[in-house]
Amino acid sequence: MIHEKSLIRPEQLKTHDKLVIDGVDVSGHWSTFVEARVVTDYNERLQDEIAALPGGEYIHRCWQCGSCTNSCTVNALNPDFNPRFWIYLIRMGMESELLRDKDIIWQCVSCHKCTSACPRDVVPEGVMKATAHWLALKGHSPKSKSTIFDEEFTEQVVATGKIEDGRVIRNFFAKTGQPLMQDWLVEIVKRVARRLPVLQGLKMGWAAVFRPKARNWGRARAALDDYLQEQEAIQRKALNLD
Numbered sequence: 555m556i557h558e559k560s561l562i563r564p565e566q567l568k569t570h571d572k573l574v575i576d577g578v579d580v581s582g583h584w585s586t587f588v589e590a591r592v593v594t595d596y597n598e599r600l601q602d603e604i605a606a607l608p609g610g611e612y613i614h615r616c617w618q619c620g621s622c623t624n625s626c627t628v629n630a631l632n633p634d635f636n637p638r639f640w641i642y643l644i645r646m647g648m649e650s651e652l653l654r655d656k657d658i659i660w661q662c663v664s665c666h667k668c669t670s671a672c673p674r675d676v677v678p679e680g681v682m683k684a685t686a687h688w689l690a691l692k693g694h695s696p697k698s699k700s701t702i703f704d705e706e707f708t709e710q711v712v713a714t715g716k717i718e719d720g721r722v723i724r725n726f727f728a729k730t731g732q733p734l735m736q737d738w739l740v741e742i743v744k745r746v747a748r749r750l751p752v753l754q755g756l757k758m759g760w761a762a763v764f765r766p767k768a769r770n771w772g773r774a775r776a777a778l779d780d781y782l783q784e785q786e787a788i789q790r791k792a793l794n795l796d
């Protein structure tokens with residue numbers, strides 16, 4: 555069932571230029587019908603697949619109140635961006651319908667307004683992230699920039715047990731083909747540099763060059779590596795990727 559008129563695909567709206575019923579002229583707008591569709595390609599595991607990815611765990615709680623979409627930052631700019639509707643499609647297993655919006659689902663800006671508004675603790679922001687991740691893992695869309703950023707961040711944590719912000723940003727820009735010298739970034743660096751105590755600046759410069767590791771990081775790293783591999787195997791199995 556489609557709850558919102560804006561979600562009816564234009565190709566399913568039918569009108570008659572000339573239609574008279576019982577002597578009443580209902581041509582044009584008055585004879586608008588919505589063509590019925592038959593969906594046969596359900597993916598009965600779709601909800602389980604999304605729930606297996608980080609952020610999607612609570613999708614089953616959704617009761618379709620629409621508070622997430624009403625509060626959504628991106629929906630205010632683009633009504634086609636509709637978390638409630640996508641959660642509905644996922645829960646119904648309507649994969650082909652979901653794929654029609656594959657080019658905008660990644661646009662979630664992670665503002666978490668939906669998460670604050672949700673009365674069922676679904677964490678819709680997490681579901682959007684899990685759905686974007688699912689699209690990439692299934693090969694329906696390229697890896698999103700948000701996933702590339704997360705991977706860069708995780709790689710550094712695993713390698714050293716620490717985060718060096720400058721390196722994360724440099725590598726993220728390089729991997730996503732963005733120039734490093736961006737006006738907003740230059741401005742941030744200038745303002746931080748103006749207020750940064752000299753000793754702190756020296757420490758940061760040293761860390762950027764020598765990439766120190768957290769103390770006794772070896773064992774923690776091995777445990778973290780094991781956990782990440784285990785999670786990846788669980789996700790690949792849930793999504794039937796092997």
Ligand code: SF4
Nearest residue numbers: 626662663665666668
């Ligand atoms: S986190 Fe994403 S889905 Fe939620 S309100 Fe913000 S933009 Fe919309």
Ligand code: SF4
Nearest residue numbers: 616617619620622672
């Ligand atoms: S606010 Fe929560 S319960 Fe309501 S439609 Fe969105 S995800 Fe579902």
